[in-house]
Amino acid sequence: MCGIVGYTGHRQAYPVVVKGLKRLEYRGYDSAGVALVTNGTLNVYKKKGKVADMEEYTVGKDLGGSIGIGHTRWATHGEPSDRNAHPHLSNSGEIAMIHNGIIENYAQLKAELLKKGYVFHSDTDTEVLLNFIDDIYKETEGSLEEAVRIALRRVVGAYCILLIHKDDPETIIAARKGSPLVIGIGKGEHFLASDASPIIEYTKEVVYVNDYEIAIVRPDELILKNLGNEKQTPFVQKLDLELAAIEKGGYDHFMLKEIFEQPQTIYDCLRGRLDADAGTITMSGISQYAEQIMHAPRIIILACGTSWHAGLVAEYVIEELCRIPVEVEYASEFRYRNPIINKGDVIIAISQSGETADTLVAIENAKEKGAIILGIVNVVGSSISRASHAGAYTHAGPEIGVASTKAFTGQLAVLIMIAMKLGYEKGTLSKERYLDLCKELASIPDKVKAVLELDDQIKAIAEKYKDATDFLFLGRGYNFPIALEGALKLKEISYIHAEGYPAAEMKHGPIALVDETLPVVFVATKDSYHEKVVSNMQEIKARKGMVISIITEGDTVSPTLSNDVIVLPPADEIVAPLLSTIPLQLLSYYVGIAKGLDVDKPRNLAKSVTVE
Numbered sequence: 042m043c044g045i046v047g048y049t050g051h052r053q054a055y056p057v058v059v060k061g062l063k064r065l066e067y068r069g070y071d072s073a074g075v076a077l078v079t080n081g082t083l084n085v086y087k088k089k090g091k092v093a094d095m096e097e098y099t100v101g102k103d104l105g106g107s108i109g110i111g112h113t114r115w116a117t118h119g120e121p122s123d124r125n126a127h128p129h130l131s132n133s134g135e136i137a138m139i140h141n142g143i144i145e146n147y148a149q150l151k152a153e154l155l156k157k158g159y160v161f162h163s164d165t166d167t168e169v170l171l172n173f174i175d176d177i178y179k180e181t182e183g184s185l186e187e188a189v190r191i192a193l194r195r196v197v198g199a200y201c202i203l204l205i206h207k208d209d210p211e212t213i214i215a216a217r218k219g220s221p222l223v224i225g226i227g228k229g230e231h232f233l234a235s236d237a238s239p240i241i242e243y244t245k246e247v248v249y250v251n252d253y254e255i256a257i258v259r260p261d262e263l264i265l266k267n268l269g270n271e272k273q274t275p276f277v278q279k280l281d282l283e284l285a286a287i288e289k290g291g292y293d294h295f296m297l298k299e300i301f302e303q304p305q306t307i308y309d310c311l312r313g314r315l316d317a318d319a320g321t322i323t324m325s326g327i328s329q330y331a332e333q334i335m336h337a338p339r340i341i342i343l344a345c346g347t348s349w350h351a352g353l354v355a356e357y358v359i360e361e362l363c364r365i366p367v368e369v370e371y372a373s374e375f376r377y378r379n380p381i382i383n384k385g386d387v388i389i390a391i392s393q394s395g396e397t398a399d400t401l402v403a404i405e406n407a408k409e410k411g412a413i414i415l416g417i418v419n420v421v422g423s424s425i426s427r428a429s430h431a432g433a434y435t436h437a438g439p440e441i442g443v444a445s446t447k448a449f450t451g452q453l454a455v456l457i458m459i460a461m462k463l464g465y466e467k468g469t470l471s472k473e474r475y476l477d478l479c480k481e482l483a484s485i486p487d488k489v490k491a492v493l494e495l496d497d498q499i500k501a502i503a504e505k506y507k508d509a510t511d512f513l514f515l516g517r518g519y520n521f522p523i524a525l526e527g528a529l530k531l532k533e534i535s536y537i538h539a540e541g542y543p544a545a546e547m548k549h550g551p552i553a554l555v556d557e558t559l560p561v562v563f564v565a566t567k568d569s570y571h572e573k574v575v576s577n578m579q580e581i582k583a584r585k586g587m588v589i590s591i592i593t594e595g596d597t598v599s600p601t602l603s604n605d606v607i608v609l610p611p612a613d614e615i616v617a618p619l620l621s622t623i624p625l626q627l628l629s630y631y632v633g634i635a636k637g638l639d640v641d642k643p644r645n646l647a648k649s650v651t652v653e
């Protein structure tokens with residue numbers, strides 16, 4: 042949700058900032074802009090649309106200067122437009138600022154500023170905060186840093202802000218609360234960004250700024266302070282990320298690249314943890330809390346979007362293997378409803394980005410009430426991973442396509458391993474079945490590879506159904522959340538209305554939609570629910586719905602009820618969701634492509650939702 046870049050050093054800032062914005066465009070892409078200090082002039086260029094539109098607009102303009110800040114926006118306050126794009130300029134014309142987050146008490150601050158004669162040129166909360174800072178800066182006649190510090194003590198909401206002043210061609214003032222900020226340390230230069238992707242081609246040494254910290258960044262200096270003006274020691278970390286991981290590598294889209302990376306990413310997730318021959322699962326973060334989790338009266342899973350679907354699969358798997366009651370909650374609902382958290386309850390937070398505002402606040406609330414927090418996160422060093430007591434990374438690598446694919450299968454792999462490990466240690470999972478599941482899980486990367494070979498077939502199916510106006514996705518048991526995920530993926534990528542439903546529940550409503558124009562996707566791999574699902578297929582067929590079924594090799598009945606079948610290799614029902622989700626990812630990708638849509642950046646969406 043909004044990408045932020047800053048540079049101060051010996052290079053020309055503009056190309057560094059624009060390249061960084063392109064890497065962060067997955068975070069928001071309804072407008073973009075930069076501010077540069079060039080020979081004592083503060084130049085601001087901004088445009089509605091993609092970073093490329095802004096770049097086109099800057100052709101022939103003065104782009105000099107070795108300090109700059111840039112922003113790619115996902116609108117919260119005010120429609121996407123040139124005037125609402127960031128950076129914003131203070132009324133004095135001296136300070137430029139970019140912002141990721143939401144200022145909740147902006148109306149009150151704005152009223153105060155209007156009384157003082159301030160004029161606003163946009164509908165954004167950002168411009169209010171900037172002028173609030175500007176006002177304090179003028180009144181106190183102190184430093185910009187001090188004005189920022191005083192202002193932020195009165196601000197309610199979430200922010201990551203970067204400011205530059207026209208008379209200071211070296212200094213970027215940055216601050217964060219709730220929205221991420223990473224600072225890359227180079228030789229005589231510093232890079233600031235919402236995540237590490239704009240930074241890695243220049244340096245691997247980074248500092249993750251904490252909430253309530255202000256950074257004063259110059260080419261040769263990085264000072265961190267808290268809001269009480271006390272210096273903090275920057276904790277320098279080494280990035281474990283390669284440039285190739287954030288480039289398309291020959292694929293047309295990041296989404297396709299990421300779908301095809303899954304044999305490797307699932308393997309990477311299992312590597313060093315699952316040893317199928319020895320029958321061991323090593324997860325140090327989980328082991329630390331194994332006793333508490335195994336004997337927890339209840340596990341509550343908190344997540345949003347696709348991660349919430351991974352949580353639903355985990356509910357089925359953990360209850361089955363560990364016999365612990367599990368509740369899966371939307372973080373956005375949980376955080377506002379005074380939830381009951383009892384002594385010993387364990388919270389599992391699932392998040393690709395590790396920055397989703399609702400999930401972050403929900404776990405902070407639960408932590409205050411004494412719960413143990415385990416984070417299942419993809420982005421190393423992200424806010425949720427740092428706010429958790431322990432957890433496990435999914436190791437899927439950077440996911441750039443806005444719709445989650447490889448991070449989802451990484452989440453499933455981690456959660457299944459946790460359930461197997463705890464179930465076995467607790468004694469609710471027999472040794473024989475445990476060893477069997479270890480082998481099943483270890484075989485998944487190769488089986489995913491086999492499923493990806495169905496690419497052409499799935500592309501043809503996508504072209505056949507691309508003009509449908511609605512889709513229904515049905516599944517039961519472990520495949521019910523996969524049906525939900527299939528529907529979400531199609532909505533996100535193709536803008537076709539789609540509903541996911543438990544196959545049997547379909548009789549209580551959605552069946553009314555069925556006619557000869559409705560494609561119904563059955564996630565119907567061989568499991569203990571299979572015969573029931575086949576009966577549901579009969580019910581759809583009897584009403585002339587078009588059935589696309591995802592089935593297991595050897596199933597001879599489903600094809601007789603289906604218009605199209607996608608046949609997967611056999612797998613134990615516990616690990617089957619790792620396979621059955623793959624064709625649904627490809628289906629939505631190819632429907633989106635057939636409709637000529639921007640699959641990596643679907644309209645209105647953002648990858649990292651850092652506002653509630």
Ligand code: G6P
Nearest residue numbers: 345346347348392393394397445
């Ligand atoms: C956004 C993304 C989804 C993602 C969800 C939760 O909506 O577009 O792909 O599933 O946020 O994000 P998280 O990073 O917490 O998994």
